[in-house]
Amino acid sequence: MDEASVLAKMQSAVSAVAGDIAGVRTGRASPALVENITVPAYGGTQRLRVMEVGSITSPDPTQIVISPWDKSIIGDIRKGILEANVGLNPSIDGEVIRIAIAPLTTEDREKYVKILSAKLENGKIMVRQVRADEMHEIKKKFEAKEITEDDKFAFEKKLQELTDSSIAKIEEMGERKKTELLQI
Numbered sequence: 285m286d287e288a289s290v291l292a293k294m295q296s297a298v299s300a301v302a303g304d305i306a307g308v309r310t311g312r313a314s315p316a317l318v319e320n321i322t323v324p325a326y327g328g329t330q331r332l333r334v335m336e337v338g339s340i341t342s343p344d345p346t347q348i349v350i351s352p353w354d355k356s357i358i359g360d361i362r363k364g365i366l367e368a369n370v371g372l373n374p375s376i377d378g379e380v381i382r383i384a385i386a387p388l389t390t391e392d393r394e395k396y397v398k399i400l401s402a403k404l405e406n407g408k409i410m411v412r413q414v415r416a417d418e419m420h421e422i423k424k425k426f427e428a429k430e431i432t433e434d435d436k437f438a439f440e441k442k443l444q445e446l447t448d449s450s451i452a453k454i455e456e457m458g459e460r461k462k463t464e465l466l467q468i
Contacts, residue, residue: 285422285439287446293414294450301407301454308400309371310464311388313348315340318372318383323364325357337361350374350381388465396465404458408451415447 306316319340322329330337338352338361352358362381365374374383388396419440426436 285418285443287442290414290418290443290446294411294446297407297410297414298450298453298457300410301403302457304403304407305400305457305461308396308403308461308465309385309388309392310396310461310467311385311393312345312464313342313383313385315342315348317370317385318348318350318365321365321368321370323357323361325354325360325364329364332361332364346385346387348372348383348385350383351379352381355379393465397462400458400461400465404454407454411447411450411454415443418443 306314307320309317319332321332323332323337325337332338332340332350337357338350338354341349341351343349350361352361358376358379358381362374362376365372365381365383372383372385374381422431422436422439422443425431426433431439
């Protein structure tokens with residue numbers, strides 16, 4: 285078992301979950317709410333991420349401000365955000381786009397907690413899949429007499445420790461996000 289490779293795969297799953305749950309609305313303004321939205325620009329589509337179209341800031345907990353590098357595409361950015369259908373209503377204010385973030389209702393919070401739970405479970409499934417693939421490899425090597433029975437048990441134990449650690453990280457991120465979601 286290549287521990288570094290397994291750790292990298294599990295870390296990749298944890299990172300994917302972190303990026304995925306960053307986009308879950310919490311009632312607070314965050315650039316993560318819009319940075320993955322694609323907008324029609326320059327004859328193609330561009331992501332709103334900081335480097336591609338402009339800077340995205342959150343000057344206070346109720347507002348997101350997008351300052352495009354090229355002011356001529358400001359209308360395209362607004363259109364892209366509206367078409368993304370993420371429940372945000374951008375307005376053009378001179379050379380910037382402002383998005384007011386309305387406070388979440390109790391029902392909205394409960395809905396987003398369910399969405400968060402689903403995203404966390406998907407992350408845990410990704411980690412468990414890495415474990416299952418490695419367990420299969422360990423079993424194949426044992427059956428081919430490439431490793432001893434002691435090695436097999438040691439590898440399986442280490443693999444389970446890595447799995448438990450990765451799942452704990454996902455759960456910890458989920459708890460922080462859930463606390464943020466339920467905070468009024």
